Amino acid sequence: MAGKVVLTYFDGRGKMESIRWLLTAAEVDFDEVFLTKREQYQQLLDDGSLMFQQVPLVEIDGMKLIQTKAILNYIAEKYNLHGQDIKDRVKINMYSEGLMDLMEMFMTLIWTPDRKLKLKTIETKAKERYLPAFEKALTGTVYLVGGRLSMADVLLLECSLMLEEEFPGILNDFSKVKSFQTRMMQIPAFAKFLQPGSKRKPQPDEDLKKTVMGVLYLKLL
Template identity: 70%
Template sequence: MAGKVVLHYFNGRGKMESIRWLLTVAEVEFDEVFLTTREQYLKLLSDGDLMFQQVPLVEMDGMKLVQTKAILNYIAEKHNLHGKDLKDKLMVNTYSEGLMDLMEMIMILPFAADVKTKLDNIQNKAKDRYLPVFEKALSGPIYLVGGRLSCADVQLLECTLMLEEKMTRIPAVSRFLQPGSKRKPQPDDVYVKTIMEVFDIKSPFL
């Protein structure tokens, strides 16, 4: 019987975060071993655990998995989050890799010398190259591919939240998100009731 999944990475998001998200959505419990010293990394190398001398490393199903895309594909395939047929899998992978391209640009921001220029570049590419693709894909269906949840949907949520966090660096946006601003809370029963009364709606839309 395979033991609990174990993730080997730094105590931060990086390339492991998409794996954490996907395992969480698949309701798979996992433990984490955080790399804090070079000695830990060298031991993984000497033990032959890092095929390409890189992390993430995921211990799962009696295997030691490396390479982020391969790990994500394995988890998605195992937990039915990878599309129902070959054509759907292709589209899931296409969306997924586009999202990873965008998220990797965001990941390197903390290491950039000129953060503002890099952030402006990311925002422009997100607006002009990446987000329109997903807006078009989601113009009708609730999910990106095949009318069912896939790893691409999970990564889209992760990426959207990353972009949202970067946008909150804008002072005006940050102030709007603070308690006491004119930002409204999520819709509650009073809100729904008021709209139904104002427009004389007799029953819910769905």
């Protein structure tokens, strides 16, 4: 019998947060190991756990997985969140990768000298490029693909909440996305994940930035 899923990353959102959300959707409990010291990261390098010397790292089914998209796809496949066939899957992947592109802009905010300018860029792209696409996709349907919950839905919920944290009211002109968000938040697993004390992480701050720098010696999340 496979052991409990273990996530190794920083005690913050970054590239691990979408993985946390997807495991929550699958109702899979997981443990977390937080990197706080350079020695922890060095040990992962020394024992060969990090193929490309990068985190996040997810231990699942006897494997040590890296690369966010590969991890998400594995979880989605394993827990039936990746559509019914290959055509569903490619649509789910298109939506998901678009959402990840948008969310990665948020991840770089903490490293950006001109935060105000970066936020303006994110807001503009969200309103002009991403939200219109999802507003159209949700016309006449509850879920994005195949009439059932998928990885794309999970990432859209996560992303919509991130957008509202920085831009209150941004969904006012996107009623279908807002209605979708409201429905998704009522799913028991998500409702619990959104409560204080859950494994959902807060927005990154200077303390997290210092920790990442101390562990990786890199200005990357």
